[in-house]
Amino acid sequence: MDCRQIEFSPEKSRTRIDKALLVFPHKSLMFILGYTLYLLGAKRKEAAALAGMPEESVKTALRRVFRDGFPALHDRRFSMTPSGRYAAERPRISVYRQGDDCIVDFGANGNTVRLPADHQVQVRTVVLSLLNAGVLTVPESASALGLTGTHCRELARKLVNGDVADALIDKLVGQKQDYRVGPEQKAEIIRQLAARAMAGHNTSSEILAEQVNEQTRSKLSARTIRWHIRNLGLTDIRKTLPPLVEALKKTPANRC
DNA sequence: AGGCGACTCCACCATGCCAA
DNA sequence: TTGGCATGGTGGAGTCGCCT
Secondary structure, three states: OOOOOOOOOOHHHHHHHHOOOOOOHHHHHHHHHHHHHHHHOOOHHHHHHHHOOOOOHHHHHHHHHHHHHHHHHHOOOOEEEOOOEHHOOOOOOOEEEEEEEEEEEEEEHEEEEEOOOOHHHHHHHHHHHHHHHHOOOOOOOHHOOOOHHHHHHHHHHHHOOOOHHOOOOOOOOOOOOOOOOOEEEEEEHHHHHHHHHHHOOOOEEEEHHHHHHHOOOOOHHHHHHHHHHHHOOOOOOHHHHHHHHHHHOOOOOOOO
């Protein structure tokens, strides 16, 4: 928006600001002015100077407003609602840990919600939703969730932008691949087990470990061989493979 | 706010011990 | 000889704190 053609009157500005101060807290009003100047294209530093605010405060406030919208215009360190009414007029909601539970206390009417603290997703959903609604503070929420303020804000922001599954459910997946018994070793376990079972040779895990280690230049223990035989579903192959092969031998190849 | 390194946590893997 | 159980190792994502 190009406002360079507009004429500004310092006298009218003073009168109007004095009038606005009857309704708005000084700090909120100064920030609204600075925010407006910033939106109109003023440099952040100059907008901050004109509004009489430290530049760092303006940076923080702008970040808040772009994230939270209009409710972020007021200074959250003070219990003042965006409309200018003090929060004390309505029941103060708080959250805290009590033993194994997380308690959300709805204030004067005595209503509370008790959530098992180890139900992490449930607790985070409730607390962060209340934080996003502006009824809980970040330190209070972070303390109840056992997180730092920074991380708490980050999760709250994610919950605004996405559903619970995207924002709060742990996506840790752990190790996905074997690191000693790879495809080569697994193939050799199957090959040795099947061949020895068919030939009627010893198929104990000790013998198989020896053979697999020799063929693949590995150092696997017999216990590891047993663990993988079971994991691959080969436990009964010693008994079932020979009769299957005998049955197949008696069936003409073109019928298979 | 964003980048980065260190640390934590999680799921899975490897293996020793030992009872059956 | 097998398989249940316990324990420690591993890779990778999440989390934290510091710095810019």
